Amino acid sequence: MANDPFGLNGRTAVITGAGGGLGRTHALLFAKHGANVVVNDLGGKFDGSGKGSEMADKVVAEIKAAGGKAVANYDSVSTEAGAAGIVKSAIDAFGRIDILVNNAGILRDKSFVNMTDADWDIVFAVHVKGTYYCTKAAWPLMREQKYGRVVITSSASGIYGNFGQTNYAAAKMGLIGLAQTLALEGEKYNIRVNTIAPVAASRMTESLMPPNILEKLQPECVSPLVVYLCSENIDVNGEVYEVGAGAVARLEWLRSKGLAMTPEQINVEAVAAAWKQINDMTDAKVLRSIGESTQATLAHCLG
Numbered sequence: 133m134a135n136d137p138f139g140l141n142g143r144t145a146v147i148t149g150a151g152g153g154l155g156r157t158h159a160l161l162f163a164k165h166g167a168n169v170v171v172n173d174l175g176g177k178f179d180g181s182g183k184g185s186e187m188a189d190k191v192v193a194e195i196k197a198a199g200g201k202a203v204a205n206y207d208s209v210s211t212e213a214g215a216a217g218i219v220k221s222a223i224d225a226f227g228r229i230d231i232l233v234n235n236a237g238i239l240r241d242k243s244f245v246n247m248t249d250a251d252w253d254i255v256f257a258v259h260v261k262g263t264y265y266c267t268k269a270a271w272p273l274m275r276e277q278k279y280g281r282v283v284i285t286s287s288a289s290g291i292y293g294n295f296g297q298t299n300y301a302a303a304k305m306g307l308i309g310l311a312q313t314l315a316l317e318g319e320k321y322n323i324r325v326n327t328i329a330p331v332a333a334s335r336m337t338e339s340l341m342p343p344n345i346l347e348k349l350q351p352e353c354v355s356p357l358v359v360y361l362c363s364e365n366i367d368v369n370g371e372v373y374e375v376g377a378g379a380v381a382r383l384e385w386l387r388s389k390g391l392a393m394t395p396e397q398i399n400v401e402a403v404a405a406a407w408k409q410i411n412d413m414t415d416a417k418v419l420r421s422i423g424e425s426t427q428a429t430l431a432h433c434l435g
């Protein structure tokens with residue numbers, strides 16, 4: 133799209149895990165808006181086993197057939213060399229990287245009692261290390277050019293917990309901490325880092341939800357938010373959005389008014405006596421930064 137109103141024309145977007153599911157629809161939409169796209173995908177199964185070039189190639193062919201510009205990359209996000217290769221694909225093909233959508237992911241669901249180190253480690257390797265390595269590879273270039281748009285893919289599973297997903301939930305919540313801190317560090321370089329917690333029908337979720345729900349959850353409904361968060365004039369940084377089935381909403385942290393005691397007053401009995409008040413969310417406040425959090429905790433000591 134020439135003169136894209138969102139400033140995407142001629143920008144280069146790297147989408148990890150773009151050979152299927154959400155990554156594919158993100159890639160197609162970025163290309164439709166005139167961005168050059170690196171379609172990365174390891175091409176394995178949803179549990180992280182196997183690899184292949186077919187998935188990424190197919191999406192590149194789709195983009196090209198629609199008149200867009202794209203190249204394929206088959207590296208794994210979960211190694212430093214793989215992430216360097218992904219960013220190199222962008223530089224080699226298009227000369228720069230403006231946008232990074234960390235989307236690649238796998239599942240190894242098991243109840244905690246059956247969780248193995250291997251299931252834990254591979255989920256962390258793809259989601260946490262993968263996002264870390266890819267962002268680390270792109271970051272110096274984005275800082276240097278004073279422009280970068282990064283989207284990180286979290287999950288409601290991390291935010292709220294989900295039975296059988298201790299590994300995945302911990303990894304996805306860890307990504308929110310990574311994103312919030314990157315948002316602060318990238319601010320003065322015009323790098324914006326925002327997080328999505330999507331819900332969509334994909335091979336990852338096809339066995340987890342009933343067909344009548346899955347049909348409402350087209351991955352195409354998630355991609356418009358992702359593309360908008362990567363637009364030139366995006367006015368948010370360090371935010372978290374839930375998105376799916378056409379619904380888009382921002383999440384916040386709430387802190388109850390609670391009760392502030394002096395060091396002399398606080399003991400187990402006092403906590404027990406104040407329990408109702410501590411848990412009462414009636415006058416809860418949104419906290420926007422670590423400074424606000426510390427201030428809220430110390431307010432009664434500072435007079």
Ligand SMILES: NC(=O)c1ccc[n+]([C@@H]2O[C@H](COP(=O)([O-])OP(=O)(O)OC[C@H]3O[C@@H](n4cnc5c(N)ncnc54)[C@H](O)[C@@H]3O)[C@@H](O)[C@H]2O)c1
Pocket residue numbers: 148149150151152153154155172173174175176177178180187207208209210234235236237238258262285286287288329330331332333334335336337
């Ligand atoms: N679908 C949902 O409802 C949902 C909900 C919450 C979060 N998510 C997250 O959204 C993202 C996309 O998931 P999806 O539902 O489209 O699933 P998906 O399995 O269709 O897509 C994930 C893609 O990542 C690729 N991939 C896996 N490991 C990789 C690696 N090491 N390097 C490069 N590519 C790799 C896979 O080949 C696959 O194409 C994931 O991060 C997932 O955790 C999805």
